[in-house]
Amino acid sequence: MTAVLDVPSGAPARIGTPEPGDPRLARLSxxxxxxxxxxxxEAVDGAVAAGLPAIGLWREPVAEVGVDTARRWVDDAGLRVSSLCRGGFFTASDPAARATAHEDNLRAIDEAAALGTRALVLVPGGLPAGDKDLTGARARAAEAIAALVPxxxxxxxxxxxxPMNPIYAADRGVVSTLAQALEIAESFxxxxxxxxxxxxxxxxEPGVHARIAAAGERILSYQICDWITPLPADTLLARGMMGDGHVDFPAFTKAVAASGYTGDVEVEIFHADVWAAPGDQVLATLARRYVELVEPYL
Amino acid sequence: MTAVLDVPSGAPARIGTPEPGDPRLARLSxxxxxxxxxxxxEAVDGAVAAGLPAIGLWREPVAEVGVDTARRWVDDAGLRVSSLCRGGFFTASDPAARATAHEDNLRAIDEAAALGTRALVLVPGGLPAGDKDLTGARARAAEAIAALVPxxxxxxxxxxxxPMNPIYAADRGVVSTLAQALEIAESFxxxxxxxxxxxxxxxxEPGVHARIAAAGERILSYQICDWITPLPADTLLARGMMGDGHVDFPAFTKAVAASGYTGDVEVEIFHADVWAAPGDQVLATLARRYVELVEPYL
Known part of the structure; x- marks a missing residue:
């Protein structure tokens, strides 16, 4: 159940919506x-109105106005760009398709630099149609990343x-665990x-808290939303508001803090009810949930 | 897409339904x-009619006729009982509920013995309602298993x-990887x-083929069905017919064979289309798919 406008059940007390300027919002994106x-x-204005200091951008809406305009808007609003979503999708078995993906990822890197963010989020992509060689697709993802490093x-x-929940291993992200992502990253x-x-x-993921804590500066971005059950019919929309599901945010956040991570905390929710709600109400709710469940443990 | 009555696309040639007595069916359950x-x-009769030498039983339908009758039916039919599903569900935080689960699992052990199977399948259970301590639930599962060993x-x-796909980690099975299951098992x-x-x-699971091959006699049962996309709205019914999804059955089966496993191969499908189809047609299809995708690699 997503209850966009309520604090989670079991919360010790109703927490008021933090006002702009509240120091507890200093890392919320x-x-x-x-x-x-x-x-x-609207997103830039909404973030500013809610007192958030940062925003995580997506390439498609940035492309609609152009990178230069997007950069000017966020700069003028005084926002940090916490990350750019997203590059990746480079698991095709066809070499020509992989070359096209490589070119597109070079542009994504340029866009991230132009927007003033250090973090480009890479979603590896799934199995090519009809291809069942997951090991091969994972190897191609690792090779594609290596080719982008220079x-x-x-x-x-x-x-x-x-790394993406195994629910998406077939059709979206073949890197399925933090352990696997770190193994690829540690070649660089x-x-x-x-x-x-x-x-x-x-x-x-078994052992994930210790693994995060030990990952140190490898943790480039911390993104939050909840795992809710029952899963919605469209599993792409299964990412709920913090507190509505099963994630232990205090424990996870402590692990992130133990890694030494000092960056922004991005709220990335994919959920039909959240998307249908007025944006300002969504921001008020996520700010309350963040202040209750995440910020005290950073 | 589940195509219950067809061979999978990309199959080299249509494989006829194996007849009873076909030696390729010698390990199919x-x-x-x-x-x-x-x-x-009906299941006993259906398995015999299709030439299958084994059946995996569930406690609920066995209870409907009684363990003794069930045992007599399978014996008279000349079937092996490849496993009994299922014990488990012992992650409750309430000690009284855990004690009840323990008692129920003792009975499940008795039933497995009475039915003449060595393999009792344990589904650990999910997070108790409102409880977000996955590490704690996993520890309780391991303790509950230890208590059943004598x-x-x-x-x-x-x-x-x-071990259950992480899609079920919250509500059904907190043991999420083969690595984790083996770690628990290896105390015994x-x-x-x-x-x-x-x-x-x-x-x-990254590295799962090598892990299976190395697991040796720890592999108690080999169960097969496919991971299909898009996932059905009810994710409990997402287990499709072999060949309809993304699983590389030859590679997985080779790993099971490399472990030294010589037991039965149980087809366990949870899918609305399969459940709606006439049972004899389902058995014909699964026998064809097994002979094409699994048996040659055992």
Missing amino acids: LNQRTTAHWSLR HAVERGVTLGIE APHEVGVIADTFHLWW | LNQRTTAHWSLR HAVERGVTLGIE APHEVGVIADTFHLWW
Whole structure:
């Protein structure tokens, strides 16, 4: 059950919506997809109105207005760009398709640099149609990342591998655990390749708290949303509001803090009810949930 | 897409339905849930008619006729009982509920022994309502297994931990990987505690083929069905017919064979289309798919 406007059941007391300027919001970032119906302009204005200091951008809405305009808007609003979503999708078996993906990822690196963010989120992609060789697809993802490193270094951008919940292993992300993402990343320097720690994707992984804590500066971005049950019919929309599901945010957040991570915390929710709610109400709720469940443990 | 009556696309040639007596069927077992609408009597008769030498039983339909009757039916039909599903569900935080679960699992062990099978499948259970301490739930599952070992040994039954796809980590099975299941099992002798290797649950796990091959006699049962996309709205019914999804059955089966496993191969499908189809047609299809995708690699 998503209850967008309520504090989670079991909360010790109702927490008021933090006001702009509240120091507890100093690391909270709105990932654009959380308010998917908002244009970039609306998202920038909404983040500012709610007192959030940072925003996680997506390439598609940025492309609608152009990178230069997007950069000017976020700069003028005084927002940090916590990450750019997303590169990746480079598991094709056809070499021509892989070359096209490589070119597109070079552009994504350029866009991240132009937007002033260090973190480019990479979603590896799934199995090619009819292909059941998961090991091969994973090897191609690792090769594709390696091929991007020189250009990323040149632009001052760190490639962030996003391990994805195994629910998406077939059709979206063949890197399925933090352990696997770190194994790929560790062939490179931390400023070259890092990992994205996303609660939805990793909450279930045995030993994940210790693994995050030990990952140090490899943790490039911390993204949060909840694992809810029953899963919605469209599993792409299964990422719920913090507190509505099963994730232990205090424990996960303590692990992220133990890694030494000092960056922003991006709220990235994919959920039909959240997307249908007015954006300002969504931001008020996520700020309350963040202040209750995450911020005290950072 | 589930195409219950067709061979998978990309199959080199249409394979005819194997006849009873075909030596390629010598290790094929019908898990009762695959033909969920069949009574135990119908399932026994259906397995015999299709030439299958073994059946995987579930406790509920066995209880409907009584263990003694069930045993007589399978014996008279000349079937092996490849496993009994299922014990487990022992992650409750309330000690009284855990004690009740323990008692129920003792009875499940007795039933497995009475039915003449060595393999009792254990599904650990999910998080208690409102409880987000996954590490704690996992620890309780391991403790509950340990408490069952003496009785299982006395009855000649091996406890089979079934690691479950992380899609079920919150609500059904907190043991999420083969690595984790093996870690629990390895506190005991192989005849005390083993693991269930199920393609649906494990196909995505990094390194799983090597891990299976190295697991040796810990592999207590091999269960097969496919991971299909898009996932059905009810994710409990996401286990498709072999060949309809993304699992690499030849590679997975070679790993099971490399472990030294010589037992039966249970087809356990949970899918609305399969359940709606006539049982004899389902058995014909699964026998063809097995002969094409699994048996040559055993």
